[in-house]
Amino acid sequence: MDLYRIKPGDGVVWITGASAGIGRQLAYQMVVEGYTVVGSARNADALSDLGKELAGANGEFFSLPCDVTDIEGMQAAVDSIEKDHGPIRLAVFNAGNYWPTPGEAMDLDAYRKNYEVNLFGVLNGLVPVVERMKGHGKGQIALVASVSGYTGLPAASAYGACKAAVNNMAESLKFDFDKMNIRIQVVNPGFIETPLSGKNEFEMPFLMPVDKAVERMVRGFEHGGFEITFPRRFTFILKLLRMLPHGIYFWLMARATGWNTRKLDYRDTTPAKNER
Numbered sequence: 238m239d240l241y242r243i244k245p246g247d248g249v250v251w252i253t254g255a256s257a258g259i260g261r262q263l264a265y266q267m268v269v270e271g272y273t274v275v276g277s278a279r280n281a282d283a284l285s286d287l288g289k290e291l292a293g294a295n296g297e298f299f300s301l302p303c304d305v306t307d308i309e310g311m312q313a314a315v316d317s318i319e320k321d322h323g324p325i326r327l328a329v330f331n332a333g334n335y336w337p338t339p340g341e342a343m344d345l346d347a348y349r350k351n352y353e354v355n356l357f358g359v360l361n362g363l364v365p366v367v368e369r370m371k372g373h374g375k376g377q378i379a380l381v382a383s384v385s386g387y388t389g390l391p392a393a394s395a396y397g398a399c400k401a402a403v404n405n406m407a408e409s410l411k412f413d414f415d416k417m418n419i420r421i422q423v424v425n426p427g428f429i430e431t432p433l434s435g436k437n438e439f440e441m442p443f444l445m446p447v448d449k450a451v452e453r454m455v456r457g458f459e460h461g462g463f464e465i466t467f468p469r470r471f472t473f474i475l476k477l478l479r480m481l482p483h484g485i486y487f488w489l490m491a492r493a494t495g496w497n498t499r500k501l502d503y504r505d506t507t508p509a510k511n512e513r
């Protein structure tokens with residue numbers, strides 16, 4: 238059986254994290270291409286500005302402010318989208334954030350925040366959306382993870398673990414979702430130019446403009462397979478790295494990131510300094 242695939246004019250696309258970065262550009266691009274998009278995020282003004290920018294475009298944009306960590310709020314968002322705009326055919330769980338978790342300053346609060354947004358923030362929307370899609374007999378879901386989920390990277394022991402969990406969760410769910418005609422995909426971006434990556438103080442290899450990244454995502458939703466990943470040259474290298482014996486992997490990665498010469502700095506890595 239061919240699994241369901243989104244096309245313009247068929248129901249609603251719901252995008253979380255639509256106020257900035259990848260989610261904003263994705264909402265913009267899909268509305269320009271004729272889709273009906275509901276965009277969620279906490280920043281209501283930014284969503285409303287996007288709506289104004291999109292006035293007169295081929296498709297329609299509706300904003301629905303919501304915090305992905307609010308379980309009841311996410312259930313209510315799903316209910317109100319289906320009541321006001323029709324069935325959700327594609328849900329893109331894109332909202333995310335990064336709190337660094339260096340080994341010398343382990344901070345439970347930073348771990349919790351990463352998990353609340355990047356893992357439970359996905360589940361809080363996924364569970365009610367799947368209930369609806371089961372009822373409709375079709376649907377498509379895209380979980381935005383990251384290449385940081387492929388292997389353990391310095392200072393990303395919480396963020397990377399969440400993204401690894403999202404990848405594993407999507408693989409596991411695919412076995413049952415296929416039988417329900419719900420296509421599940423995972424998006425693993427490398428470094429993309431957004432406000433989030435703009436906080437990085439190191440040089441980001443293969444940094445990709447956000448419009449190019451979003452172009453890959455939309456084509457991936459319409460034609461692609463289980464994993465949508467870009468820029469390909471970078472993600473291919475990372476996939477090769479994860480196949481290396483651990484000893485070689487740690488040696489190479491410490492040098493590639495400069496972590497082999499980085500000194501532990503207990504003063505500068507207090508939890509308060511980690512706040513972004």
Ligand SMILES: NC(=O)c1ccc[n+]([C@@H]2O[C@H](COP(=O)([O-])OP(=O)(O)OC[C@H]3O[C@@H](n4cnc5c(N)ncnc54)[C@H](OP(=O)(O)O)[C@@H]3O)[C@@H](O)[C@H]2O)c1
Nearest residue numbers: 254256257258259278279280304305333383428429431433
């Ligand atoms: N940029 C990269 O290089 C890169 C690489 C790999 C993966 N990713 C992933 O791609 C996704 C998008 O990242 P980005 O770079 O576009 O980040 P961004 O520019 O910081 O945008 C993040 C979006 O998520 C929303 N968000 C954050 N916390 C939220 C919450 N609690 N509830 C609802 N919305 C929330 C933000 O909106 P509000 O603040 O208005 O709520 C914003 O719209 C994330 O999952 C990120 O992990 C990014």
